Amino acid sequence: MSDDDNERRLSLSEIQLLATNVLTANGVSAAQADAVARNVTAAEADECRSHGVYRLLGYVRAVANGKADGRAVPKLVQETPAILRVDAGRGFAPLANEVGRPALIAAAQSLGIAVLAINHCYHNSAMWADLEPLAEAGLVSIGMTAGQRTVAPHGGSKPIFGTNPFAFGWPRPDGNPFVFDFATSAVARGEIELHQRAGKSIPLGWAIDADGQPTIDPALGLAGALLPFGGHKGTALALMVELLAGPMIGDLTSQESFAEDEGLGSPPLGGELIIAFDPQRFLGAGFASNMARAETLFASITNQDGVRLAGDRRLEARARSASEGVMVPIRLLEELDAARSSGIA
Amino acid sequence: MSDDDNERRLSLSEIQLLATNVLTANGVSAAQADAVARNVTAAEADECRSHGVYRLLGYVRAVANGKADGRAVPKLVQETPAILRVDAGRGFAPLANEVGRPALIAAAQSLGIAVLAINHCYHNSAMWADLEPLAEAGLVSIGMTAGQRTVAPHGGSKPIFGTNPFAFGWPRPDGNPFVFDFATSAVARGEIELHQRAGKSIPLGWAIDADGQPTIDPALGLAGALLPFGGHKGTALALMVELLAGPMIGDLTSQESFAEDEGLGSPPLGGELIIAFDPQRFLGAGFASNMARAETLFASITNQDGVRLAGDRRLEARARSASEGVMVPIRLLEELDAARSSGIA
Numbered sequence: 001m002s003d004d005d006n007e008r009r010l011s012l013s014e015i016q017l018l019a020t021n022v023l024t025a026n027g028v029s030a031a032q033a034d035a036v037a038r039n040v041t042a043a044e045a046d047e048c049r050s051h052g053v054y055r056l057l058g059y060v061r062a063v064a065n066g067k068a069d070g071r072a073v074p075k076l077v078q079e080t081p082a083i084l085r086v087d088a089g090r091g092f093a094p095l096a097n098e099v100g101r102p103a104l105i106a107a108a109q110s111l112g113i114a115v116l117a118i119n120h121c122y123h124n125s126a127m128w129a130d131l132e133p134l135a136e137a138g139l140v141s142i143g144m145t146a147g148q149r150t151v152a153p154h155g156g157s158k159p160i161f162g163t164n165p166f167a168f169g170w171p172r173p174d175g176n177p178f179v180f181d182f183a184t185s186a187v188a189r190g191e192i193e194l195h196q197r198a199g200k201s202i203p204l205g206w207a208i209d210a211d212g213q214p215t216i217d218p219a220l221g222l223a224g225a226l227l228p229f230g231g232h233k234g235t236a237l238a239l240m241v242e243l244l245a246g247p248m249i250g251d252l253t254s255q256e257s258f259a260e261d262e263g264l265g266s267p268p269l270g271g272e273l274i275i276a277f278d279p280q281r282f283l284g285a286g287f288a289s290n291m292a293r294a295e296t297l298f299a300s301i302t303n304q305d306g307v308r309l310a311g312d313r314r315l316e317a318r319a320r321s322a323s324e325g326v327m328v329p330i331r332l333l334e335e336l337d338a339a340r341s342s343g344i345a
Numbered sequence: 346m347s348d349d350d351n352e353r354r355l356s357l358s359e360i361q362l363l364a365t366n367v368l369t370a371n372g373v374s375a376a377q378a379d380a381v382a383r384n385v386t387a388a389e390a391d392e393c394r395s396h397g398v399y400r401l402l403g404y405v406r407a408v409a410n411g412k413a414d415g416r417a418v419p420k421l422v423q424e425t426p427a428i429l430r431v432d433a434g435r436g437f438a439p440l441a442n443e444v445g446r447p448a449l450i451a452a453a454q455s456l457g458i459a460v461l462a463i464n465h466c467y468h469n470s471a472m473w474a475d476l477e478p479l480a481e482a483g484l485v486s487i488g489m490t491a492g493q494r495t496v497a498p499h500g501g502s503k504p505i506f507g508t509n510p511f512a513f514g515w516p517r518p519d520g521n522p523f524v525f526d527f528a529t530s531a532v533a534r535g536e537i538e539l540h541q542r543a544g545k546s547i548p549l550g551w552a553i554d555a556d557g558q559p560t561i562d563p564a565l566g567l568a569g570a571l572l573p574f575g576g577h578k579g580t581a582l583a584l585m586v587e588l589l590a591g592p593m594i595g596d597l598t599s600q601e602s603f604a605e606d607e608g609l610g611s612p613p614l615g616g617e618l619i620i621a622f623d624p625q626r627f628l629g630a631g632f633a634s635n636m637a638r639a640e641t642l643f644a645s646i647t648n649q650d651g652v653r654l655a656g657d658r659r660l661e662a663r664a665r666s667a668s669e670g671v672m673v674p675i676r677l678l679e680e681l682d683a684a685r686s687s688g689i690a
Contacts, residue, residue, distance in 0.1 A: 080626060082427055082456040111427040113460045113620070117627065140593055142585075156649035160642070168585045180581040230575025236525040236655045237582075239646070240487075240513045247639040248485055248624050250631045255645060256638075275458070275620065279593050281425060282462065286595045293601070294592040297505070300600060301584070304501035310581045 007327040015326065016041045018333075019056055022340045026060040028070035035094035039125040044326045047317035050190050051126040054332060055267075058124050059092065060339050062266040068092070068122045074099040082107055082114045085249075088121030093145075093272060096121050097130045104276050105137050112281030116274040117249040123147075124267030128181035128311070131169035134276050135177030143167040143181075144241040145272040148261060149254040151185045152225035154235040157212025159225035162254035162268055163188060164241040171279070173291050178298065180310035184238040185226040192218045192226070245273045352672040360671065361386045363678075364401055367685045371405045373415035380439035384470040389671045392662035395535050396471040399677060400612075403469050404437065405684050407611040413437070413467045419444040427452055427459045430594075433466030438490075438617060441466050442475045449621050450482050457626030461619040462594040468492075469612030473526035473656070476514035479621055480522030488512040488526075489586040490617040493606060494599040496530045497570035499580040502557025504570035507599035507613055508533060509586040516624070518636050523643065525655035529583040530571040537563045537571070590618045 010018070019037035024030060036059060043051035062068035072091025076099050079085050084103045088096035100116045107114030123145045134141040147162015167181035186206050195202050196218035204214050207221025215221050228234035246253045251271030252260065260269055283290050301307055355363070364382035369375060381404060388396035407413035417436025421444050424430050429448045433441035445461045452459030468490045479486040492507015512526035531551050540547050541563035549559050552566025560566050573579035591598045596616030597605065605614055628635050646652055 080455075080457045082458050083626065110425075111456070112425045113427050113458060115458045115622075140589070153646050153649065153652045156646070156652040158645075158649055160645050168581070170588055180585075182578045182581060184578075229578050232655065233527045233529075233574050234578075236513070236527060239642075239655075240525075242642060243515055243639055244485070244622075247635040247642070248622065248627055250628050250635050253638060253642050255642070277460070277589075277593065281428065282593055283595050290592040290595050293598060294588055297584075297587060297592070297598050297600070300503075300505050301498050301501070304498065304503055307498045307501040310577065310584075 006331070007329050008333060009325050010328055011325040012041055012045055012321060015044050015053060015328075018336060018340075019053060022056045022336050023059060023070070025340045026070065026343050027063055028059070029072075032070055032072065032091055032095050035098050036092050036125065039094040039129050042129050043126045044328075045318050045321040046126075046314035047321070047326070048126055048314065050188060052326075053328060053336060055124050056336060057339060058265075058267050059122075060343070061264075062122055062124075064343065065264045065266065067261065067264060067266045067269070076100055076103060078103060078107075082111050084114065084116045086116065086118045086121075088118055090120050090122065090269065093118065093121045093123040093125050093130070096272075097274075101133060104274065105134065105139060108139050108276035108278045109281070113275065113277050116276070118272040118274075119249060119251050120269070121272060122267045122269055123272055126181065127165050127167045127272075128169075128179045128314075130272070130274060131167050131179050131181070132177060134274070135169040135171040135179060138171050138278065138280065139169075140171065140277040140279055141169045141274055143169075143272065143274045144245045145268075146242050146245045146252070146254045146257065146270050147268040149258040150189055150226050151228055151238060152208060152212070153239075154228055154232045157208065157225070160255060161185075161228070161238040161242055162257070163226070164238045164245075164254070166237060166241055170294070171291075172298070173288075173295065176315050178309060178311060182229075182310075184228055184234055184241060186229045186234075187226065189222070189226060192221050196222065245271045249273055351676070352674050353678060354670050355673055356670040357386055357390055357666060360389050360398060360673075363681060363685075364398060367401045367681050368404060368415070370685045371415065371688050372408055373404070374417075377415055377417065377436055377440050380443050381437050381470065384439040384474050387474050388471045389673070390663050390666040391471075391659035392666070392671070393471055393659065395533060397671075398673060398681060400469050401681060402684060403610075403612050404467075405688070406609075407467055407469075409688065410609045410611065412606065412609060412611045412614070421445055421448060423448060423452075427456050429459065429461045431461065431463045431466075433463055435465050435467065435614065438463065438466045438468040438470050438475070441617075442619075446478060449619065450479065450484060453484050453621035453623045454626070458620065458622050461621070463617040463619075464594060464596050465614070466617060467612045467614055468617055471526065472510050472512045472617075473514070473524045473659075475617070475619060476512050476524050476526070477522060479619070480514040480516040480524060483516050483623065483625065484514075485516065485622040485624055486514045487620045488514075488617065489590050490613075491587050491590045491597070491599045491602065491615050492613040494603040495534055495571050496573055496583060497553060497557070498584075499573055499577045502553065502570070505600060506530075506573070506583040506587055507602070508571070509583045509590075509599070511582060511586055515639070516636075517643075518633075518640065521660050523654060523656060527574075527655075529573055529579050529586060531574045531579075532571065534567070534571060537566050541567065590616045594618055
């Protein structure tokens, strides 16, 4: 059977409509559904399938089991001229970001730096999508969120951290912004699940078993813990994410988020922190020349054979998807159709 | 010959005096010398020898060759309520930090977040020492600085980045703050030099040769490029440091810093960026309970066999050094004595 028999081609507007329908049929408000659907569609367009329509099942499950509030109305408070706070009310991250973003942009433009702290939010979405609109508004940004505990510290045996993604955005004068977004774990948990389904072993360095021993068996790794990328340095970064997007903004650590879920397998509940900088406020009359200096830096990277700028693959996929649409596994479409018509128990 | 024959024990006040004397004898002002000496002494106390008195030779050389201004008077300007800018005037980082720090603390306490941008500074010092006083003032902080180009992007062949350290500080209610500080390169350049002197090969993954091929020969690695830690993720982080501490604040990239040095081997000239957060402004009445939540997180790491918190070794060394002093190689002391009495040509 060829790939084509297993997959169906959908346009991006069909993806957006599918996502919206699956969510609203399961009690998600139009505002929450639209924001999630935009995120999911952007992920599909960029061929980040792990954050695409597949994620809708997790969103719907979290609403069905009563953990997430699909009708939450995020509340924005400006706590200081530089701190914007959004209480997501156990709703989803995309709408909370949309509610906080205009005030974050205004504060960063006024002061040069500002921060958006999002609390009580289910973050199940691609985080680069939270930063890209800031870059399009001319801002530099850093974003992070904790997760549910699945990652052990380097040298340790017990999971403590979530996959704790860290993201960065930089506006580029001509063309698309530079945005990277990486998990501080060596790989995503889904990557190990894919190996398990395919009956393949995993490389050493991805996971440890429940006794803390290195393993190449995906089942043992899933029962144990993921490892951070980059040894003790990746561990340090995962801990920083955990502290900044958790206790510093009054929200859960990954261990607390895991406990809060009571084994239901919902997306992670917790905080998200976004720092925005306005380079125009830092550079003044030197703005154009310094942004050009950054372009020289980018060119010195992309000029090297075998090197790609983080995010470049996504942008290439995006260009293709706009005209050609994207492929979605038929089995997944059937699951989504079932979720749309009869809901998730 | 035992180690004791090669080394002499000095008290921390002797280290401080030695450092001050070496610097002032070579035309460095009392203010610059005191600040550098405090940094160097702190590094020795924490047994970070690579940032200890050894570094004085680099400081003195940079002044002797006319690149650094040992008498520079850093100038502080408050550009917005949230942006503090220090023009270091081609002086050294420690004094520039001391000049900017009180205003940074005040701005962060007022707004919840503020940033210190230091320009035109020779950063030859331990960066954790720039963040520790912020943590002692109750602030969370992130610090970074670019370097001179020695590190190739993952998959590439030519050096672009400096070792581009990234640091983070977190105040702890009882005891010492948590501060980590790591190079975004796989190792420090000095580590490869030590292997070369010892006639040892280096592990794969540390460096590539001038043709971009992996090498275990330290000489070929030094002639080629260091590699980033953590593959493409470490590369992304190195690039972020480069952009934020360089073009965003109107300062040099690592390539520009290298060109500016004209092969003289000075410490790197460029920018440093420090972001400070006041958790009290984020947490209000929830301050104590959330800082306690962070302590639970720390405990869940240190409770695991085989895991250390980043920076713990430094703090243990510090406790020892306060009473016992530190060991310094006699040959280095002779070099420093020569630099003090007759200067560096």
